[in-house]
Amino acid sequence: MTELFVPRQTNTALYMQLYEAGHAVDDIVRVQKAYRVGCAMFNGRYRKTGRPFICHAVGAASSVAHFDKDLDLVIAAMFHAAYDSGQYPDGKSSRRSDAHRRWLEQKIGATVEGLVARVDAMKFDTGDPERLVEKGVPAGDEDVLFLRLAHEIDDLADGGLAFAPKYGRSIESRITACAILARRLGRERLAATIETYGSLYETQAWAAALHEPKLEGFRIAPNMRTYIKLRWESLRGGSVEVI
Missing domain, CATH: 1.10.3210.10 (Hypothetical protein af1432)
Structure with a gap:
């Protein structure tokens, strides 16, 4: 193996x-x-x-x-x-x-x-890989699709989508769709890697105890201008925590 x-x-x-x-x-x-x-x-x-x-x-x-x-x-x-x-x-x-x-x-x-x-x-949020499987990828965008698919590997490899499940249960159909798209690009190794990491998520239900659903991310403000900008975003209801 x-x-x-x-x-x-x-x-x-x-x-x-x-x-x-x-x-x-x-x-x-x-x-x-x-x-x-x-x-x-x-x-x-x-x-x-x-x-x-x-x-x-x-x-x-x-x-x-x-x-x-x-x-x-x-x-x-x-x-x-x-x-x-x-x-x-x-x-x-x-x-x-x-x-x-x-x-x-x-x-x-x-x-x-x-x-x-x-x-x-290129939209690649919830449901987008499935949509691309059904409707196809615009001609000339194969390189960008490859970048999107390779990006998924880093999201999957460290368990990030188990600790912060932004795709919910749709992770299963997403992984299937991403593997199909990778094979359409002729990238079998990429498809197999996506599928292997996807199969590991079945063992990571315990990560639910560590979910922090209120945050999309958080920022440490490096200067006053950035701090004010982020605070304003937070006050307007943005899902950002400012430290």
Whole structure:
């Protein structure tokens, strides 16, 4: 039996993974520079489970690197939430404004930024993988679908969807749909990994005792401007805890 892939969670472990996969040192330096940008963008942010967001960003990149050697895809995976959860120098929302696009292009390149924008545009919430199985994936979006599917590995591997079950019971149909989509892309190893991790969720019912349903995530505010912004979001009813 092939050993089950476990996504790396730290930058140095990712660098080791890339080197062992045959990437040149110059390529790894490029990933290191991108990681430092990611640290600033996701500073103080945690996932609902309590895991630092930067670990998830690394995990998503590691998952992509395991199934594909394209470095643009690896870095795009690290920044998959740049237009959803990232912090920009102007202190405004993380949406893809012209200013944010230009800034991110300067940091990670126009090609990768374009991938990040397309990932953000592809809906992949509850019921979306099932919808894509039924209706099909738009031509030309196969690379973005791959990024979405590889991202699922990091969500599944650390038990995150058991401790913070944002998909509820639909996790079963979601895993089935994701495996089907991976096979349609010709990525059998990815499909098998999704299915294997999915089968482990049957043994994790005990995690229900650790659920924190009120939070979508929480942030440590790195400065007063961010603190005021997050407090305002909280007062308006947003599901965010400010520390």
